[in-house]
Amino acid sequence: VPTTRILDDVDELLAVLSTADRHTDSIVGGDVIDVLSHSLQCAAVLRQHCPMDVELHLGGLVHDIGHLLVPGDADGHGRHGADAVRELLGDRVADLVELHVPAKRYLVTTDPAYRESLSRGSTHTLALQGGPLSPGEVRAFEAHPQAEAALRLRRADEAAKVPGRSVPGLGTWRPALQLLAG
Numbered sequence: 001v002p003t004t005r006i007l008d009d010v011d012e013l014l015a016v017l018s019t020a021d022r023h024t025d026s027i028v029g030g031d032v033i034d035v036l037s038h039s040l041q042c043a044a045v046l047r048q049h050c051p052m053d054v055e056l057h058l059g060g061l062v063h064d065i066g067h068l069l070v071p072g073d074a075d076g077h078g079r080h081g082a083d084a085v086r087e088l089l090g091d092r093v094a095d096l097v098e099l100h101v102p103a104k105r106y107l108v109t110t111d112p113a114y115r116e117s118l119s120r121g122s123t124h125t126l127a128l129q130g131g132p133l134s135p136g137e138v139r140a141f142e143a144h145p146q147a148e149a150a151l152r153l154r155r156a157d158e159a160a161k162v163p164g165r166s167v168p169g170l171g172t173w174r175p176a177l178q179l180l181a182g
């Protein structure tokens with residue numbers, strides 16, 4: 001079982017994320033956007049929708065970091081990302097990172113419009129991630145304290161795949177990251 005590297009400080013986290021502009025295949029399938037642009041768009045969308053929830057913004061920023069830390073294990077990327085940031089950014093951000101994968105399966109199961117709107121790449125990875133949830137799994141997901149925020153992150157995730165969209169750069173997130181890590 002592959003395990004991730006634990007990120008010790010904000011500099012290390014930013015260094016990992018800064019390499020994400022070279023990863024386009026991590027999102028898998030037909031989504032032609034690099035992981036850095038995607039992550040920055042996701043954080044920006046969440047800041048726009050929920051301006052006061054900085055942890056949610058940062059969850060969006062780091063939600064796919066597992067792809068970078070453990071390349072080739074798309075299946076486990078939510079868990080790897082959560083493990084990597086839990087100590088540094090806290091349980092809530094880590095839970096959001098982990099839950100963004102089952103959140104997709106939850107929305108596919110419960111919201112036909114969401115399923116319809118999934119990008120080509122996201123539909124492809126859905127099968128690998130286990131497809132729709134069983135009724136018991138749906139109830140278990142809903143019972144998690146961060147379920148609602150995780151669904152927000154997931155919808156932002158899908159909206160954050162616009163090639164060439166201009167959003168604030170990685171460095172603009174440093175103060176918020178440092179404050180939370182502090």
Ligand SMILES: [Fe+2]
Nearest residue numbers: 038063064157
């Ligand atoms: Fe994503």
